[in-house]
Amino acid sequence: MVKKRVLSDKLTLIYTTRFPSVKKRSSFHRYEVTIGIGGNMGDVLRRFNHLFFKLQKDKRVEVLQTAPILKNPPFGYLDQDDFLNSVIVLTTSMQPKRFLEFLMRLEKRFSRKRSFSNAPRTLDLDILFFDNRVIDTKSLKVPHPEWMKRESVIIPLSSMSR
Numbered sequence: 001m002v003k004k005r006v007l008s009d010k011l012t013l014i015y016t017t018r019f020p021s022v023k024k025r026s027s028f029h030r031y032e033v034t035i036g037i038g039g040n041m042g043d044v045l046r047r048f049n050h051l052f053f054k055l056q057k058d059k060r061v062e063v064l065q066t067a068p069i070l071k072n073p074p075f076g077y078l079d080q081d082d083f084l085n086s087v088i089v090l091t092t093s094m095q096p097k098r099f100l101e102f103l104m105r106l107e108k109r110f111s112r113k114r115s116f117s118n119a120p121r122t123l124d125l126d127i128l129f130f131d132n133r134v135i136d137t138k139s140l141k142v143p144h145p146e147w148m149k150r151e152s153v154i155i156p157l158s159s160m161s162r
Helices: 044-057 096-109 151-158
Strands: 003-006 012-015 031-039 061-066 069-072 083-092 124-130
Touching (some): 031 044, 031 151, 044 061, 044 083
Antiparallel strands (some): 003 012
16 A cells, blocks of 8 residues: 655655654664665665565664655666655674675675766665764764755654654
């Protein structure tokens, strides 16, 4: 079941059985992490559902909450299909670098290819926040440096109940 709420001529919120969702119980993992998810190639809604199930089955993470999915136009490279984006809050006991490697392996499993900046993609996973930490390394910057400039993050985040 999919419901849609049009926000403007370019933005639509999509509600499915798993986006949004909230888990009632607390987690035994150490860190709370907020990730942004996105994609615009193939059946992205189905891919998001598969990602949700994959995360639910993985004992290294626990999904606490998901946001509605936002359909929005691309930025940067504009000659591509609209994106679907959402936000997932989860817990993990992995350290930030290891968690980033975990996300990159997930992207690869979902056929992510890195051709050029802002290119079309099957699945994009970004660490937005990692347990209120500030990280500034070559491979990882947290909070994500562009999060507050992107409707694709702000609108789903603002739709969450936490």
